[in-house]
Amino acid sequence: MIQLEILRYAAGGQCVARHENRVVFIRGVLPGEIVNAEITSEGKGGRFLIADLISVITPSPLRIAPPCKYAGNCGGCDWQHASIETQVQLHGEVIQDQLNRIGKFDQIKIEPVLSVPGETGLGYRSRVRYATTNNGESAMRKHGSNELVPIDECLIAEPRLNEITTSNWRPSSEITLVAGSDEVLVLTDREIVPQISYSNRHGQWVVPAGDFWQVHKDAPEVLIDSVLKFLDPMSGDQIGDLYSGVGLFALPIARKIGRDGLVTAVELDHRANKAADQNLKDFDNVQTVESDVAIFLKSRPVFNKVVLDPPRSGLNNSVIRSLNSIASLNQIVYVSCDSGTLARDLRSFADLGWQIKVIQPLLLFPMTAHIETVVHLSKVS
Numbered sequence: 001m002i003q004l005e006i007l008r009y010a011a012g013g014q015c016v017a018r019h020e021n022r023v024v025f026i027r028g029v030l031p032g033e034i035v036n037a038e039i040t041s042e043g044k045g046g047r048f049l050i051a052d053l054i055s056v057i058t059p060s061p062l063r064i065a066p067p068c069k070y071a072g073n074c075g076g077c078d079w080q081h082a083s084i085e086t087q088v089q090l091h092g093e094v095i096q097d098q099l100n101r102i103g104k105f106d107q108i109k110i111e112p113v114l115s116v117p118g119e120t121g122l123g124y125r126s127r128v129r130y131a132t133t134n135n136g137e138s139a140m141r142k143h144g145s146n147e148l149v150p151i152d153e154c155l156i157a158e159p160r161l162n163e164i165t166t167s168n169w170r171p172s173s174e175i176t177l178v179a180g181s182d183e184v185l186v187l188t189d190r191e192i193v194p195q196i197s198y199s200n201r202h203g204q205w206v207v208p209a210g211d212f213w214q215v216h217k218d219a220p221e222v223l224i225d226s227v228l229k230f231l232d233p234m235s236g237d238q239i240g241d242l243y244s245g246v247g248l249f250a251l252p253i254a255r256k257i258g259r260d261g262l263v264t265a266v267e268l269d270h271r272a273n274k275a276a277d278q279n280l281k282d283f284d285n286v287q288t289v290e291s292d293v294a295i296f297l298k299s300r301p302v303f304n305k306v307v308l309d310p311p312r313s314g315l316n317n318s319v320i321r322s323l324n325s326i327a328s329l330n331q332i333v334y335v336s337c338d339s340g341t342l343a344r345d346l347r348s349f350a351d352l353g354w355q356i357k358v359i360q361p362l363l364l365f366p367m368t369a370h371i372e373t374v375v376h377l378s379k380v381s
């Protein structure tokens with residue numbers, strides 16, 4: 001066992017300490033703490049060490065008692081030991097660091113991380129995926145391991161999902177519990193995927209229950225508000241909704257751009273694209289396209305505004321170059337769920353002459369190291 005002084009938060013739920021001139025990554029701690037730890041493994045070539053927390057000797061004043069009895073054992077959460085205010089602060093530091101280090105932006109202003117009003121970090125997830133044990137109990141995996149921890153409730157899940165029984169599942173399988181606006185579904189790996197519906201003050205969507213939908217119950221509304229604020233859709237706009245899923249953004253945009261406008265929703269997944277057709281059927285000013293965005297952009301579409309919401313891997317360079325070559329395009333809203341790939345992509349846009357107007361992080365995955373960020377870019381003419 002060794003004693004470590006925790007120096008700073010790194011990313012991915014890990015903090016950094018030093019031991020015998022080597023960097024040590026450790027989870028479950030906070031900057032400034034002194035802890036007992038055990039080295040569990042070495043990074044490539046022994047350049048860094050990974051340690052497990054054994055006990056906290058001197059706690060940070062920011063440490064709180066984890067609300068969940070499985071904290072530290074279950075790999076689902078990173079920050080049960082930090083208040084929402086602390087999580088907000090640490091996320092802000094990580095985004096700033098990634099924009100400096102990966103994006104090579106020396107001076108860049110980031111808006112304070114916003115959380116959903118009244119956020120407690122509990123009861124927000126509309127979807128939970130469990131593994132099942134040999135005895136048919138629902139379980140989560142330990143961090144970075146296949147070892148299962150039986151779980152009888154997940155405190156970050158919507159309470160409706162915790163009312164479902166936690167045992168007698170098919171042993172050694174996977175189950176997903178999904179809460180829609182009105183119903184709750186249990187998906188096993190043997191089923192045909194049913195649809196589930198969601199609604200908020202912007203509209204109503206059907207979603208194939210196993211497919212992508214924002215995981216925080218309030219995220220769809222919060223994200224639409226942010227996207228509409230920065231995109232400012234107007235009558236006659238020609239807008240691309242790229243990586244559009246089931247049409248979360250295309251629907252409220254269609255309401256704003258009138259009969260002369262057009263929103264083109266581009267999505268690779270066949271099932272999501274069919275659901276988008278269903279969700280957008282009442283609008284004449286929408287077209288849906290089932291395609292890889294990179295291939296679609298080769299058709300030289302005419303847009304004056306674009307919203308981008310790619311998966312965690314971000315954009316590839318050909319997408320950024322194609323967008324930059326659309327002469328009429330002068331506004332982009334980039335919705336990102338990975339601040340590392342976002343920093344990389346913002347550097348590419350900046351090098352092509354795009355101005356970063358606002359970077360707005362949103363705490364949409366509380367208790368975890370994930371963060372959503374909405375960025376408004378405009379073309380410097």
Ligand SMILES: C[S@@+](CC[C@H](N)C(=O)[O-])C[C@H]1O[C@@H](n2cnc3c(N)ncnc32)[C@H](O)[C@@H]1O
Nearest residue numbers: 212243244245248267268269292293309310311
């Ligand atoms: C982060 S989700 C966003 C979906 C939607 N904007 C929403 O918020 O509900 C990313 C979406 O991009 C789709 N996707 C992934 N790679 C793609 C590609 N190369 N071209 C088009 N769509 C892609 C995924 O199927 C997924 O629906």
